[in-house]
Amino acid sequence: MSAQPAGARPGRRAVRVTANEQLGAYNVLRVDDPQMGELQAGQFAMLAAVERWGGGEDERPFLARAFSVARHHDGESSYLLEDVGPGTRRLCELAAGDELWVLGPLGSGFTAPPQGRRAILVGGGVGIAPLAILQDALSAAGGAVSVLLGFRDEARVPGAGLLRDAELATDDGSAGHHGLVTDLLERELRSDPDAVVYACGPAGMLEGVRAICERDGVPAQLALEAGMACGFGACFGCVVPRRGGGYLRVCVDGPVIDAAELDRVELHAGAPA
Amino acid sequence: MSVEFCGLRLAHPIINGSGTFDAIAARGAFGAALDTAFPFAAYVSKTITLEPRAGNPPPRLWESPAGLVNSIGLPNKGLAGYLAEDLPQLGGYLCDPLASADGASHRVPVITNVMGSTGEELRALVEACDDPETIAAIELNVSCPNVRTGLDIGADPAQLETVVAGLRESTGKPLIVKLTPNAADVPACAQAAEAGGADAVSLINTLRAMALAPGRAGARPWLGGGTGGLSGPAIRPVALAQVAAVAARVAIPVVGMGGVQSAAHAREMLDVGATLVAVGTESFRDPAAGVRIAAGLL
Numbered sequence: 001m002s003a004q005p006a007g008a009r010p011g012r013r014a015v016r017v018t019a020n021e022q023l024g025a026y027n028v029l030r031v032d033d034p035q036m037g038e039l040q041a042g043q044f045a046m047l048a049a050v051e052r053w054g055g056g057e058d059e060r061p062f063l064a065r066a067f068s069v070a071r072h073h074d075g076e077s078s079y080l081l082e083d084v085g086p087g088t089r090r091l092c093e094l095a096a097g098d099e100l101w102v103l104g105p106l107g108s109g110f111t112a113p114p115q116g117r118r119a120i121l122v123g124g125g126v127g128i129a130p131l132a133i134l135q136d137a138l139s140a141a142g143g144a145v146s147v148l149l150g151f152r153d154e155a156r157v158p159g160a161g162l163l164r165d166a167e168l169a170t171d172d173g174s175a176g177h178h179g180l181v182t183d184l185l186e187r188e189l190r191s192d193p194d195a196v197v198y199a200c201g202p203a204g205m206l207e208g209v210r211a212i213c214e215r216d217g218v219p220a221q222l223a224l225e226a227g228m229a230c231g232f233g234a235c236f237g238c239v240v241p242r243r244g245g246g247y248l249r250v251c252v253d254g255p256v257i258d259a260a261e262l263d264r265v266e267l268h269a270g271a272p273a
Numbered sequence: 274m275s276v277e278f279c280g281l282r283l284a285h286p287i288i289n290g291s292g293t294f295d296a297i298a299a300r301g302a303f304g305a306a307l308d309t310a311f312p313f314a315a316y317v318s319k320t321i322t323l324e325p326r327a328g329n330p331p332p333r334l335w336e337s338p339a340g341l342v343n344s345i346g347l348p349n350k351g352l353a354g355y356l357a358e359d360l361p362q363l364g365g366y367l368c369d370p371l372a373s374a375d376g377a378s379h380r381v382p383v384i385t386n387v388m389g390s391t392g393e394e395l396r397a398l399v400e401a402c403d404d405p406e407t408i409a410a411i412e413l414n415v416s417c418p419n420v421r422t423g424l425d426i427g428a429d430p431a432q433l434e435t436v437v438a439g440l441r442e443s444t445g446k447p448l449i450v451k452l453t454p455n456a457a458d459v460p461a462c463a464q465a466a467e468a469g470g471a472d473a474v475s476l477i478n479t480l481r482a483m484a485l486a487p488g489r490a491g492a493r494p495w496l497g498g499g500t501g502g503l504s505g506p507a508i509r510p511v512a513l514a515q516v517a518a519v520a521a522r523v524a525i526p527v528v529g530m531g532g533v534q535s536a537a538h539a540r541e542m543l544d545v546g547a548t549l550v551a552v553g554t555e556s557f558r559d560p561a562a563g564v565r566i567a568a569g570l571l
Contacts, residue, residue: 010303010310011561048558059338062505064558103560106302227334229341230557233298236319236345237334246327247348252298 009035012064012103014050017094018076024158026126027081027092031100034075041134042223042256044068045104046231047079049090053101056086063229065091065273068130068200068255069105070162077102080129080162085273106231107255110134110221113196118144120192122185122209124201125151125159130223130256131200132162146188146195150181150205182208189216197259199223207265220259226250241266274571276314278526278548279447279472281382281409283314287539287567290530290553291317291386291412291451292345297362299560312563316363317384317551318355320414323394325351330497335484340505340532341554342482344498347388352401355385364407382409384449388417392439403444410447413437413471416455416478428456430465437469449528452476452519459515460522467523475528475551476519477512479504505554506532513541520546534562536569 019030036045046064053061065087067079083092094100110130113119119138121131128149138145147166151157154174160166168176169184177184182205189195193216199209200223213220228238231251239247243263248254276286289312296316300307328348335342350358363383385408389395395413402411415427415436427433427450437450450466452459454477463474479502484495494500512531520527529547532554533539539550555562 010299010307010312011565012559054339060336062336062339062558063341101559227332227336229334229343229554230560232302232560233295234293234560235334235343235557236292236295236328236348237343239328239331239333239348241330247331249298252301 012046012048012101014099015102017096017098017100019096020092020094023080023161025082025155026159027083028070028162029079029081029091029094029100031077031079031102032075033072033077033102036069036072036077036102036105039069039072039105040109041137042068042109042130043105043107044130044231044255045077045079045102045106047091048087048101049094050099050101053090056090058086060085061087061090063087064101064103064231066225066228066231066251068223070129070132071136072133080126080132080159082126088273103231107251108253110198110223110256112138112141113143118146118192118195120185120188120195120197121145121147121163122181122197122199122201122205123147123149123163124181124205125156127201127205127223127225128159128162129200131198134198135163148181148184148188150201151175180208181205182212185209186212189218193218197221203265210259210262210265213259221256222259222262222265223256224250224254224265274567276548278315279410279449281315281447283382283549284379285314285567285570286543286547286549287313287563287570288315288384288528288549288551289313289317289556289563290551291414292319292347293553294556294560295319297359300362303560310564311381312556312561313381313552314567315382315384315409315549317412318359318386319349320347320386320388321349321352321355321398322347322388323352323397325349325354332495332497333501335495335501337482337484337503338507340503340507341557342484342496342501342503343479344496344501346498352398356401356405360405360407383407384410384412386412386414386451388414390417392436395436395440396443399440399443399448403446408446410449410472411444412449412451412475413440414451414478416451416453425453425455427451427453427462430458430461433462434465434469437466437471441470447472449473449475451478453478454511454515455481460518463519463523467525471525473526473528473548474519474523475530477508477515477531478502480508480511504532506534508532509538513545516542516547517545533566536566539566539570
């Protein structure tokens with residue numbers, strides 16, 4: 001996980017969808033993609049349907065969409081999708097045999113915790129995706145891992161099935177703790193202040209995680225989401241303010257960014273979905 | 274298929290539009306494969322300004338029907354940072370896979386794009402770019418408001434001719450003027466650039482555009498910069514018309530761009546008089562778009 005991957009081919013490739021499974025309000029899209037090769041947990045790919053990409057709401061989508069790789073083994077990649085706009089809607093429609101454009105793996109992923117320190121994985125909603133491949137990698141390396149996942153409602157709780165042994169929090173109280181997943185994180189950190197935190201989810205959750213970890217002096221790696229046009233540093237569209245001034249490009253400086261690099265997590269929901 | 278452009282011999286007529294491809298970031302993403310399979314026959318840098326710029330506050334992007342509205346704000350390291358840190362990483366590395374035996378070098382020439390808000394700033398930029406051997410040509414971004422008049426330098430033919438003429442003595446390298454499409458008479462601006470001594474013109478830059486934030490709670494612009502520029506296939510017919518009109522008016526070579534996604538689109542630009550065709554937004558969707566389009570012209 002710490003070795004720098006060789007990099008993606010400098011061009012998108014068409015791959016075949018092998019399955020598209022419903023997971024509550026989510027879909028798990030599987031594709032046959034041996035060229036994805038070795039990747040770090042937390043890296044992402046730009047996805048677009050080969051057929052009918054465009055012509056949805058407002059004649060969109062036009063740009064490819066960024067997704068964390070949820071898993072990759074035996075030449076098959078999987079992605080967690082939620083229909084929240086014309087791009088994600090089209091991807092959710094894909095069926096086995098359909099073709100998908102893939103560019104990746106892109107960006108820099110998570111770094112393993114120092115020897116002997118527990119990893120706490122904190123995920124929210126569709127943002128749990130990169131934590132699945134991270135849990136696999138950390139568990140395979142023999143490290144201690146705790147998983148805390150938050151969901152809005154009952155329809156989204158089945159997403160937890162993507163990971164193992166997750167403790168849940170829900171906004172509507174339909175499963176696990178009735179409240180925020182960050183409540184669970186505070187409790188975990190009280191019992192193990194030496195843990196290292198890995199988080200991905202909505203901006204509000206990430207900002208909560210960042211603030212808690214800063215207060216408690218706990219290292220945290222945050223996988224950020226941002227609307228992006230390219231995914232490889234060309235467009236400069238996906239920036240977030242960096243602590244001390246200037247901006248970070250989420251695509252090439254992240255998507256996994258050390259929480260200490262940020263004053264706060266300010267993301268802009270609504271950019272291409 | 275090699276092309277002569279301002280004294281440069283290029284392997285094919287497909288280059289990138291300024292600000293749409295970052296060769297250094299792309300090398301980070303794609304590794305050494307990029308150096309031997311660079312997707313363009315020449316590499317045009319992002320706009321370089323005298324001082325470093327952080328760029329506009331986000332959000333910077335809005336997806337529109339068959340297009341993209343961006344308000345990036347020209348983030349760059351400034352002239353000194355570009356010359357010291359970036360340029361050494363560009364010279365001699367990038368190789369064109371389509372370079373053939375007919376005299377085109379495998380090395381991809383670097384065209385440095387610069388912008389200044391006064392004649393003095395522009396002169397300092399052009400003079401600094403005149404020296405490094407790695408820089409094969411200089412492109413002037415004149416889509417910048419004059420600090421005194423507030424009008425885009427490139428939108429007023431008289432002002433544009435004066436600015437270009439004032440820079441002509443500062444360099445012996447080819448000077449390309451990147452025209453703004455947001456002008457009353459774009460062919461007149463092209464003619465003014467030619468009269469001022471430009472070796473080529475390139476067009477179109479993005480069309481001024483705006484998007485409002487979703488929701489009905491008071492209309493406010495979505496983009497952090499307020500307004501932005503529209504690119505992508507939505508602007509291709511506009512671009513074709515402007516490229517045709519400019520090519521009919523000037524004798525210097527024209528670099529045509531705007532919404533080009535395929536070899537057929539590039540062929541149209543060449544058919545109306547462009548010498549080179551630049552690809553921009555399509556590279557966002559596929560970093561290999563340039564080489565795919567060039568191969569399709571063979």
